[in-house]
Amino acid sequence: MRGYSYGSRLFLPASEIARNQPIPNLLDKRLVIVTGKGGVGKTTVAVALGLRAAAEGKRTIVCEVSSQENTSRMFDHTSVGFHEVEMEENLWSISIDPDESMREYVLLQLKVRAMRDMLFRSRIFNYLAAATPGLKELVTIGKIWELAQLDRKVKQGRKYDLVIVDAPATGHGVGFLQTPRTFASIARVGPIHSQAQTLDRFITDHENTGTAIVALPEEMPVNESMMLEKELRDEVGVAVDRVYLNGLYPERFKKEEAEKLSQLVETENGAAKAAARAALSEYGRAKSQRTQLNRLKRGVEAPVKTLPFLFEPELDVEAARTLAGRLS
Amino acid sequence: MASVGEVLEGKSICICAGSGGVGKTTTSAAIALGMAAQGLKVCVLTIDPAKRLADSLGLEELGNEARQVDPALFEAQGVEVKGELWAMMLDAKATFDELIARQAPDEESRDRVLNNRIYQQISSALAGSQEYMAMEKLFELHTEGDFDLLVLDTPPTRNALDFLDAPKRLTQFIEGKSLRVFMKPTGLAAKVTGRGVSVALGVFKKIVGFDLLADLAEFFNAFSGMVDGFQARAKRVNKLLADPETCFLVVCGPQGEPIDEAVYFHRKLVEAKLPFGGVVVNKVHYPADELRAEVEDLPAALADKLGDANLAKRVAANFADYQALAERDARNIDHLASELRTSCVIRVPYLDEDVHDLAGLSQIDRYLFATAEERVEMAAGRA
Numbered sequence: 001m002r003g004y005s006y007g008s009r010l011f012l013p014a015s016e017i018a019r020n021q022p023i024p025n026l027l028d029k030r031l032v033i034v035t036g037k038g039g040v041g042k043t044t045v046a047v048a049l050g051l052r053a054a055a056e057g058k059r060t061i062v063c064e065v066s067s068q069e070n071t072s073r074m075f076d077h078t079s080v081g082f083h084e085v086e087m088e089e090n091l092w093s094i095s096i097d098p099d100e101s102m103r104e105y106v107l108l109q110l111k112v113r114a115m116r117d118m119l120f121r122s123r124i125f126n127y128l129a130a131a132t133p134g135l136k137e138l139v140t141i142g143k144i145w146e147l148a149q150l151d152r153k154v155k156q157g158r159k160y161d162l163v164i165v166d167a168p169a170t171g172h173g174v175g176f177l178q179t180p181r182t183f184a185s186i187a188r189v190g191p192i193h194s195q196a197q198t199l200d201r202f203i204t205d206h207e208n209t210g211t212a213i214v215a216l217p218e219e220m221p222v223n224e225s226m227m228l229e230k231e232l233r234d235e236v237g238v239a240v241d242r243v244y245l246n247g248l249y250p251e252r253f254k255k256e257e258a259e260k261l262s263q264l265v266e267t268e269n270g271a272a273k274a275a276a277r278a279a280l281s282e283y284g285r286a287k288s289q290r291t292q293l294n295r296l297k298r299g300v301e302a303p304v305k306t307l308p309f310l311f312e313p314e315l316d317v318e319a320a321r322t323l324a325g326r327l328s
Numbered sequence: 329m330a331s332v333g334e335v336l337e338g339k340s341i342c343i344c345a346g347s348g349g350v351g352k353t354t355t356s357a358a359i360a361l362g363m364a365a366q367g368l369k370v371c372v373l374t375i376d377p378a379k380r381l382a383d384s385l386g387l388e389e390l391g392n393e394a395r396q397v398d399p400a401l402f403e404a405q406g407v408e409v410k411g412e413l414w415a416m417m418l419d420a421k422a423t424f425d426e427l428i429a430r431q432a433p434d435e436e437s438r439d440r441v442l443n444n445r446i447y448q449q450i451s452s453a454l455a456g457s458q459e460y461m462a463m464e465k466l467f468e469l470h471t472e473g474d475f476d477l478l479v480l481d482t483p484p485t486r487n488a489l490d491f492l493d494a495p496k497r498l499t500q501f502i503e504g505k506s507l508r509v510f511m512k513p514t515g516l517a518a519k520v521t522g523r524g525v526s527v528a529l530g531v532f533k534k535i536v537g538f539d540l541l542a543d544l545a546e547f548f549n550a551f552s553g554m555v556d557g558f559q560a561r562a563k564r565v566n567k568l569l570a571d572p573e574t575c576f577l578v579v580c581g582p583q584g585e586p587i588d589e590a591v592y593f594h595r596k597l598v599e600a601k602l603p604f605g606g607v608v609v610n611k612v613h614y615p616a617d618e619l620r621a622e623v624e625d626l627p628a629a630l631a632d633k634l635g636d637a638n639l640a641k642r643v644a645a646n647f648a649d650y651q652a653l654a655e656r657d658a659r660n661i662d663h664l665a666s667e668l669r670t671s672c673v674i675r676v677p678y679l680d681e682d683v684h685d686l687a688g689l690s691q692i693d694r695y696l697f698a699t700a701e702e703r704v705e706m707a708a709g710r711a
Binding site for chain 1: 347348349350449527531532544581583584585586616626629630633634636639642643644646647649650652653655656659680681682684
């Protein structure tokens with residue numbers, strides 16, 4: 001077995017670990033990070049995974065880190081903020097705000113009340129907290145870790161079977177997950193060093209933590225998903241368990257039928273022409289999407305699952321429920 | 329309803345803003361091409377173009393310098409361009425380094441900043457530096473005055489606020505006002521701020537486990553000679569953004585979420601007193617309203633024409649699905665137009681193929697630069 005030493009621990013190269021692991025069921029993990037480029041449907045997939053796990057009887061929480069309250073909006077719920085709020089049976093949601101996470105972290109670290117109060121009032125503390133590169137990301141990941149603990153650090157914390165993270169868009173995504181390791185190497189001593197190491201171990205623990213990449217069947221998103229998988233495996237060292245290709249059109253028409261319809265476009269007018277055009281457009285899209293699907297399957301190591309395009313006006317919780325049925 | 333050409337009349341800067349995944353890069357490139365086609369010398373500043381698009385523009389090695397798209401390529405793809413199209417890819421780190429080199433009073437101060445660990449983190453990783461540098465590059469190119477029009481494709485931000493606030497936040501950080509007061513080793517500041525500060529610093533050091541303050545002190549020392557230059561420059565950049573010659577276009581998709589974000593972004597632009605020009609909505613399903621009467625007996629009519637009842641049923645069902653999406657898009661766009669109190673909402677249809685070459689861009693331009701009547705006609709033709 002090849003390996004390299006990092007401090008006192010023996011690390012296997014991340015890529016090696018990834019290849020040697022069998023693929024466990026995604027929802028049997030404790031933490032699932034849903035990631036991908038902006039606008040590919042990460043929130044919908046995260047919520048669909050949450051609904052699925054909840055239906056299987058798992059106490060599940062979906063965490064948002066962008067403060068956009070997309071999850072609560074999907075459930076037609078008021079903003080949840082930094083609170084664990086129940087959306088449905090077995091399914092909770094929280095929006096992780098870095099300032100609140102920082103506050104909670106300091107509260108857990110400092111037992112003396114007067115000192116905490118002074119600290120929060122201190123302008124310089126707030127300035128330093130804002131200025132330290134990566135600290136916001138670190139405390140956010142810290143909160144995710146805390147939520148996934150069976151022995152919760154916050155008072156009367158609920159125990160969850162599964163934590164699902166609706167991660168920031170690619171670009172921010174990989175850097176975000178790498179923060180603990182970066183921090184562990186900068187802060188060589190002190191509590192944050194060991195805590196950052198704990199977080200890094202947590203993220204790269206293939207048995208308990210997994211990622212799902214969400215992609216769209218278009219050229220750019222497919223390229224980016226292939227690159228993202230490589231970065232997640234080789235640079236972050238996290239397990240990539242699934243790639244969900246979202247928004248796949250059904251193959252409604254065969255080639256001979258398309259030819260027939262092309263003739264109709266030439267000879268007809270009005271609704272018949274418009275309908276034939278729409279059918280041809282769908283045929284062309286479905287075809288080019290299959291090309292992208294095949295490229296994706298060839299380009300990634302993780303199993304690719306497709307999710308259908310939903311011809312529905314809004315992607316609400318019912319849409320996510322439909323997708324939840326198609327996840328396995 | 330106006331066209332992009334009318335909105336950008338007499339403008340020298342066009343900033344395309346919006347959330348990720350709505351086709352900002354493609355729209356920026358299409359706008360730049362369309363304006364170049366009309367005879368202007370245009371440069372598009374892009375963040376991360378699709379490889380095939382960059383390739384098709386002959387820009388495999390797109391870098392932090394503007395490069396001209398070879399006019400022969402336009403001819404080859406059947407696109408008529410009277411002006412010039414230039415493109416560059418923004419490299420935030422390289423731009424920041426250049427800026428430091430320009431602002432530093434001497435080589436020694438320059439190297440001190442470039443080698444500082446805090447600087448390296450900020451220039452490559454700190455949220456906002458990419459946005460700030462995009463503005464910076466824009467300002468630089470505008471000052472040089474080589475182009476009639478600059479089109480900026482903005483970086484994907486988590487939300488619109490980041491994009492507008494980032495430059496301010498970054499400048500404030502570099503100024504480091506609140507911190508510099510505390511950093512004088514002796515003197516009045518230490519006394520005034522007293523015990524609280526030293527305790528706060530102690531606790532902070534204990535929590536993060538390294539002497540951040542030493543790095544920060546070094547950073548601000550290195551920057552000390554440049555702060556005024558940075559402030560002055562930031563002011564001029566802000567002035568340029570608010571200039572009537574600048575035009576912000578909001579780019580979005582027709583689904584509910586992107587529309588909400590476009591509304592939010594527009595509000596932020598208005599609050600910041602920045603010049604808003606219009607909205608481009610991409611991937612719109614055009615409705616075929618005038619055909620609604622015929623839709624009722626469509627399956628029967630189609631079965632008759634196709635001689636295949638099963639196929640006719642599927643064609644009709646598919647059409648109904650598209651119409652439902654078209655109605656949703658129309659509803660969302662009406663909502664958008666009324667929220668923004670603008671008539672300048674330009675709809676680009678959901679094209680049959682992804683756009684990744686000049687011909688595709690020029691197809692988009694048919695919609696971006698069409699008059700209202702032309703657009704309606706094209707839409708009806710496509711349905």
